[in-house]
Amino acid sequence: MIQILKVALLAFTFVLASCKTESKQSIKTETITFTKEGELAVLATETDSIKANFDIEIAETEYETQTGLMYRKSMKQDRGMLFIQPTESLQYFYMKNTEIPLDIIYINSGMKIVSFQKNAEPFNEDTLPSNAPAKYVLEINAGLSDQLGLQVGDSISFSRN
Numbered sequence: 001m002i003q004i005l006k007v008a009l010l011a012f013t014f015v016l017a018s019c020k021t022e023s024k025q026s027i028k029t030e031t032i033t034f035t036k037e038g039e040l041a042v043l044a045t046e047t048d049s050i051k052a053n054f055d056i057e058i059a060e061t062e063y064e065t066q067t068g069l070m071y072r073k074s075m076k077q078d079r080g081m082l083f084i085q086p087t088e089s090l091q092y093f094y095m096k097n098t099e100i101p102l103d104i105i106y107i108n109s110g111m112k113i114v115s116f117q118k119n120a121e122p123f124n125e126d127t128l129p130s131n132a133p134a135k136y137v138l139e140i141n142a143g144l145s146d147q148l149g150l151q152v153g154d155s156i157s158f159s160r161n
Contacts, residue, residue: 032071034079040138040158042113042150052148053078054140056158060084069139070097080140082158088135093117095124101142105150106130113154118145 035057042052059065059081069081085091088109095102104117114132119142130137138156 031073034075036161038082038158038160040080040082040156042148043155043157045151045153045155051150051154052144054080054138056080056082056138058082058084058160068093068098069100069102072098072100075100075141077141077144080138083137083139085135085137088133090132091130091134091137093120093128093137094126095120095122095128098122102139103142103145104128105138105140105145106132106134107136107138107156108133109135111136111155111157113150113152113156115152116145116150119143 034055036055037058038056040054040056041050042054043049044051055078057079059068060083065083065085068083069075091106093104098120099122101122102120104120105113106115106117108114114134115130117128120128136156144150
């Protein structure tokens with residue numbers, strides 16, 4: 001019995017020592033780089049003229065959708081991320097672990113912009129709802145929606161590489 005207790009105590013000591021060593025190590029994070037997966041155009045409601053073009057990454061798996069633009073240090077002005085949701089419904093995004101201020105553009109299955117959440121604050125975990133059913137969500141740098149004159153009713157078209 002004493003032998004079993006000695007072995008258990010030794011094992012417990014080893015576990016504590018390895019945990020202590022592990023906690024002193026710094027966590028290394030990789031830089032996430034942009035991967036162009038398609039192109040997206042925003043078209044004016046009245047004229048169908050192009051208001052803006054973006055190179056996009058596409059998020060459609062659960063992991064891609066949950067991760068989004070988290071952990072990115074910056075994003076070029078002509079880039080964005082398009083989220084393709086499985087169904088058209090109210091959408092709820094937040095800025096957890098997102099370092100870049102963003103404009104979040106909600107788009108319905110007819111490819112029309114239905115609402116915006118402008119100047120979303122980095123790291124803010126408050127819910128940013130679509131306020132109308134949306135199938136697609138486009139994230140671009142904060143302030144671009146206003147700078148480009150994007151508005152509810154404008155439409156998008158996109159293609160994959």
